Amino acid sequence: MDATVPAQHAPPSATTGGEVVLRTIGLSKQYGRITAVNNLGLDVRQGDVFGLLGPNGSGKTTTLRMTLGLIFPTAGEIELFGARISDTNHRRAALKRIGAIVEQPAFYPYLSGRENLRGVATFAAMPSDAATSRRVDEVLELVGLAPRAGDAYRKYSLGMKQRLGIGAALLARPDLIILDEPTNGLDPAGVVEVRALIGELARGGTTVLLSSHLLHEVQQVCTRVAILKQGNLLAQGEVSTLLAASSGVLLGFTDPAELPRAAGVLLQAAGSEAPWLRGAGYVPPEPGAWVPPGGWLVRADTDVAHAAAINALLARHGIFAAEVRRYEGNLEQYFLALTGAEGQTPAPAPAQAAMPVVPGASGTIAGAIAGAIEGGRA
Amino acid sequence: MTPVNTAPVTASAVGTSSPIAWLLDTWRLTRWYLFAAWRRVMSKVLLGILLGLFVLITGFIVLGFVVTQNSSTVARDCQPVPAATQQAGDNGNGGQVVCEPLSAQQQQQIRDQQADSIRAPLTFPGSLQFAGGYTTFMGVILLAILAGAMIGSEFGQGTIRLALSRGVGRAQALTAQVAALAVLALGIGLGMLLLGALIGVTIGPALGATLSALPAGGVGALLAYWLAVSLYLFAIAAIAFFLATLARSTAAGIAGPLGYLIFELIAIGVLSIVALAIQGDTGDFLRHVPDWFLGQNLGALTTAAFQPLAAAVPTIRGGATGGGNGGQTIGTMHALLVSLAYCALLVGSTYFIMRRRDVTD
Numbered sequence: 224m225d226a227t228v229p230a231q232h233a234p235p236s237a238t239t240g241g242e243v244v245l246r247t248i249g250l251s252k253q254y255g256r257i258t259a260v261n262n263l264g265l266d267v268r269q270g271d272v273f274g275l276l277g278p279n280g281s282g283k284t285t286t287l288r289m290t291l292g293l294i295f296p297t298a299g300e301i302e303l304f305g306a307r308i309s310d311t312n313h314r315r316a317a318l319k320r321i322g323a324i325v326e327q328p329a330f331y332p333y334l335s336g337r338e339n340l341r342g343v344a345t346f347a348a349m350p351s352d353a354a355t356s357r358r359v360d361e362v363l364e365l366v367g368l369a370p371r372a373g374d375a376y377r378k379y380s381l382g383m384k385q386r387l388g389i390g391a392a393l394l395a396r397p398d399l400i401i402l403d404e405p406t407n408g409l410d411p412a413g414v415v416e417v418r419a420l421i422g423e424l425a426r427g428g429t430t431v432l433l434s435s436h437l438l439h440e441v442q443q444v445c446t447r448v449a450i451l452k453q454g455n456l457l458a459q460g461e462v463s464t465l466l467a468a469s470s471g472v473l474l475g476f477t478d479p480a481e482l483p484r485a486a487g488v489l490l491q492a493a494g495s496e497a498p499w500l501r502g503a504g505y506v507p508p509e510p511g512a513w514v515p516p517g518g519w520l521v522r523a524d525t526d527v528a529h530a531a532a533i534n535a536l537l538a539r540h541g542i543f544a545a546e547v548r549r550y551e552g553n554l555e556q557y558f559l560a561l562t563g564a565e566g567q568t569p570a571p572a573p574a575q576a577a578m579p580v581v582p583g584a585s586g587t588i589a590g591a592i593a594g595a596i597e598g599g600r601a
Numbered sequence: 602m603t604p605v606n607t608a609p610v611t612a613s614a615v616g617t618s619s620p621i622a623w624l625l626d627t628w629r630l631t632r633w634y635l636f637a638a639w640r641r642v643m644s645k646v647l648l649g650i651l652l653g654l655f656v657l658i659t660g661f662i663v664l665g666f667v668v669t670q671n672s673s674t675v676a677r678d679c680q681p682v683p684a685a686t687q688q689a690g691d692n693g694n695g696g697q698v699v700c701e702p703l704s705a706q707q708q709q710q711i712r713d714q715q716a717d718s719i720r721a722p723l724t725f726p727g728s729l730q731f732a733g734g735y736t737t738f739m740g741v742i743l744l745a746i747l748a749g750a751m752i753g754s755e756f757g758q759g760t761i762r763l764a765l766s767r768g769v770g771r772a773q774a775l776t777a778q779v780a781a782l783a784v785l786a787l788g789i790g791l792g793m794l795l796l797g798a799l800i801g802v803t804i805g806p807a808l809g810a811t812l813s814a815l816p817a818g819g820v821g822a823l824l825a826y827w828l829a830v831s832l833y834l835f836a837i838a839a840i841a842f843f844l845a846t847l848a849r850s851t852a853a854g855i856a857g858p859l860g861y862l863i864f865e866l867i868a869i870g871v872l873s874i875v876a877l878a879i880q881g882d883t884g885d886f887l888r889h890v891p892d893w894f895l896g897q898n899l900g901a902l903t904t905a906a907f908q909p910l911a912a913a914v915p916t917i918r919g920g921a922t923g924g925g926n927g928g929q930t931i932g933t934m935h936a937l938l939v940s941l942a943y944c945a946l947l948v949g950s951t952y953f954i955m956r957r958r959d960v961t962d
């Protein structure tokens with residue numbers, strides 16, 4: 224795992240404080256005995272590129288379906304553009320301002336891509352005039368389907384179907400775009416194009432709500448994320464805040480014996496002279512990852528600006544790191560730590576929670592391995 | 602995907618919630634459903650079957666006409682002794698049957714009678730009843746198949762959520778579907794009756810029939826017959842609409858109405874047998890149960906709607922072309938109300954089912 228991927232997301236200041244486009248209040252959905260979504264409170268604001276993350280079956284699609292009025296909540300409310308969609312008239316008006324794909328795109332298989340988009344224009348109550356026809360062609364161009372616009376939808380490849388779905392979502396120039404796993408089935412170039420497109424839309428003022436499993440992608444395009452597990456909201460916040468909370472400094476030593484000493488010093492300092500230190504722990508060797516001369520790493524969870532201070536702190540205790548490296552947190556590690564790769568359910572964090580602080584270990588895997596090392600020594 | 606500048610949106614369809622705007626939107630949606638239905642291969646195949654079979658049957662009638670007119674066997678036909686000399690019900694047993702050569706005049710008379718009854722369905726306005734009767738059988742079956750596929754596939758393809766997630770209301774989507782089915786029913790009814798009229802003024806006269814003038818108020822009667830045939834088509838399609846939505850499936854939408862028609866046939870047969878066996882009040886009650894069946898009422902309605910026109914059909918008095926319901930017991934008003942009540946029930950239940958249903962297909 225590359226721990227040094229730079230975050231490319233937009234500055235958080237550009238996105239905070241906007242008008243709330245979508246808000247869910249105590250939203251729950253029960254399917255028989257399965258609680259697909261449990262007491263969910265999301266806030267998607269104007270201009271956000273909002274990522275809805277979570278393992279399979281965590282309730283992402285269910286949440287999006289409720290937002291689109293396809294299924295009805297068991298409890299709770301959804302507000303779109305400032306009013307509740309339990310009011311049917313408002314729901315219909317609000318949905319006209321939203322473009323969406325949920326799960327696999329659905330179209331008339333025997334109609335061409337262009338005809339299908341005309342149908343979407345009809346559904347969206349766009350006027351049936353030349354401007355709409357032009358818009359249809361423009362969108363087909365935009366998603367790269369222009370050369371195949373006359374072919375029946377059923378003859379499209381998976382990625383082409385997905386592209387048409389994205390085109391349909393964009394068609395009516397919506398204020399909010401909802402994309403459920405938009406890069407599903409796309410080739411690498413398509414993934415990059417969708418990423419660029421989302422960035423473009425966001426700059427144009429469109430709010431984007433997307434669900435994805437591709438955390439690397441999400442980290443690059445999203446400004447805010449919410450993480451779900453088994454229907455519960457584990458965390459919600461600015462990507463930059465979440466990432467800052469999982470960034471830190473990596474220390475390499477030539478002598479493995481220095482590892483426990485360094486970790487001990489850091490943990491002790493965290494409680495006293497270095498309050499900015501959130502924790503410290505061993506980093507397990509991972510195949511392909513950067514390895515210092517000594518072969519082992521200690522990580523100090525803190526703002527990367529404290530790298531020098533950490534070095535000085537260790538030096539005061541007679542410990543000299545052979546290498547000091549900053550690492551930016553990445554969403555994947557954060558996500559895995561939060562959702563629990565082993566499958567246990569961490570207690571749901573409050574909605575605005577930042578990085579869960581685990582002193583002594585920065586992730587469940589790292590912690591587990593560090594524990595094993597200690598055990599082996601004893 | 603070349604990034605294109607998407608300006609912030611101001612214009613949107615929000616605020617068009619007046620009833621007029623709703624109706625216009627719904628009508629556009631109706632046209633869309635019709636377009637989508639027309640673009641199916643299935644609808645063209647079904648239309649081909651509808652027209653092809655009609656032409657085939659017409660051809661057979663013409664053939665039958667030609668064969669009977671050119672045959673000499675008429676002369677050898679045995680004529681039962683006039684009914685006046687016989688007791689009713691005696692016929693099959695000891696009834697006298699006289700086979701004697703007929704005079705040339707008699708032969709010609711019989712030939713003319715046969716000719717009249719054979720070409721009646723090809724002669725206006727008898728041809729309308731021929732086309733109408735064909736439509737309320739074949740047309741109904743084929744429209745039921747199309748309707749089941751049309752409505753069911755909205756769920757199968759998932760295109761229903763494409764519409765609903767764009768702010769098309771559930772009632773609006775259903776209204777547009779019902780309207781599309783109504784347009785199809787009226788269109789098929791009109792098309793087939795026009796075809797019947799065309800045949801009636803071309804083939805009938807070509808076979809030597811003389812066209813009779815429409816009776817007074819004929820135009821109104823034509824209109825009423827068209828509406829009755831269309832209602833027949835629509836009502837059975839409404840079964841498809843209801844079942845396809847209920848089961849979210851094309852199969853249910855197609856098999857449902859066809860199954861219902863077959864059920865009616867069987868039920869009527871069984872009920873009449875049981876009614877005969879039981880007699881008394883219960884028997885009477887059972888005999889009248891089919892009076893509340895949808896198909897029976899639709900049939901009675903179309904038959905009744907044709908009555909004013911029947912006067913102009915020479916051969917109909919003898920019941921030669923009339924497929925009339927033997928012992929017709931269903932009054933016209935009863936037939937109309939029961940048929941409309943079925944339609945209202947089917948459409949209304951569908952609205953009720955869809956109102957709060959989760960659409961996850």
Ligand SMILES: Nc1ncnc2c1ncn2[C@@H]1O[C@H](COP(=O)(O)OP(=O)(O)OP(=O)(O)O)[C@@H](O)[C@H]1O
Binds near residue numbers: 277279
């Ligand atoms: N129509 C349904 N009937 C019953 N249970 C359902 C239905 N749809 C979803 N569920 C259940 O709800 C839970 C959440 O499903 P959902 O589709 O929202 O997950 P998801 O987060 O979108 O997962 P994925 O990443 O796999 O798309 C799952 O346990 C699923 O089995």
Ligand SMILES: [Mg+2]
Binds near residue numbers: 283284285326403
């Ligand atoms: Mg999903």
